[in-house]
Ligand SMILES: NC(=O)c1ccc[n+]([C@@H]2O[C@H](COP(=O)([O-])OP(=O)(O)OC[C@H]3O[C@@H](n4cnc5c(N)ncnc54)[C@H](O)[C@@H]3O)[C@@H](O)[C@H]2O)c1
């Protein structure tokens with residue numbers, strides 16, 4: 001069966017996902033779209049030559065009965081309503097991060113899914129599908145480096161615009177590390193603390209940049225995560241796991257080396273959109289395949305979306321307090337064990 005997908009939100013990533021489902025992936029087709037900006041929805045249908053109906057809103061799209069799954073790619077504050085409506089109608093849901101903008105909202109989604117009795121939701125934490133992170137995970141799971149003890153990572157953007165605020169370093173940027181790191185080491189977070197090094201002159205007056213977040217896991221792994229969103233030189237994602245028997249490091253993005261004007265060098269990406277292109281393809285293909293093969297998505301769950309929201313909230317609290325703050329998740333429902 002071909003999975004019939006309805007897209008809610010035809011902005012930047014919505015259109016990117018429409019393009020990849022239509023041109024690169026197999027097993028699914030876009031049959032419906034909606035956007036609060038109706039012109040944007042119509043333009044997406046025209047530009048990608050979709051055989052898809054344009055609906056006035058998420059509710060009518062879901063209730064039309066014509067879709068098996070929805071892709072929630074609207075702006076963050078609108079996600080929860082669409083995801084809840086999708087679950088209530090028994091539709092599969094692929095939701096871009098954030099699952100909801102509050103931990104309470106994510107918990108309501110978890111509870112709705114638990115009531116439904118089957119996993120329907122996958123959250124768009126695409127780094128888990130990146131081949132570099134998958135190699136790190138394999139090294140950790142196979143005990144290649146023994147027990148992991150420490151992680152050092154960096155999330156650097158060349159620059160951000162004036163609208164970017166200090167808390168966004170957590171909710172918009174670090175959120176990717178928050179998800180991928182607990183998955184990498186199969187552990188939950190216990191506490192977080194945020195420190196501010198000397199501020200770069202390239203940051204706007206209202207932004208603290210860089211920031212260093214220390215996360216400790218329940219098992220005692222200490223994670224040092226640098227967020228530096230005006231680093232100027234490129235988009236650079238670093239991750240190094242230090243274990244009892246060795247160290248593994250995320251591979252650099254493949255690029256030619258050059259010898260020119262007395263220098264031996266290599267290029268660094270400038271745009272984050274280029275960094276995880278394969279991972280986006282792989283996460284959506286996995287969503288489609290796992291539903292077709294097993295009737296349940298296998299990727300990051302609503303519970304993972306909830307972990308990210310709770311941890312991000314605690315990090316923002318730690319930004320303000322300067323103290324070590326505890327992460328309390330509560331009991332994980334059996335649906336996600
Ligand atoms: N996983 C990633 O790396 C990644 C990358 C980019 C964006 N995102 C996430 O994807 C989401 C969308 O980001 P974007 O960059 O495409 O934003 P965008 O602003 O380009 O697009 C959002 C679209 O949603 C529409 N919209 C808003 N409310 C709506 C509603 N209630 N119903 C239908 N449509 C609605 C807007 O009109 C707009 O067209 C965000 O939550 C963002 O965090 C994730």
Ligand SMILES: O[C@H]1[C@H](O)[C@@H](O)[C@H](O)[C@@H](O)[C@H]1O
Nearest residue numbers: 155156157172173176229272
């Ligand atoms: O929304 C973007 C995106 O999530 C990128 O992956 C991240 O590097 C940026 O810091 C963030 O602003």
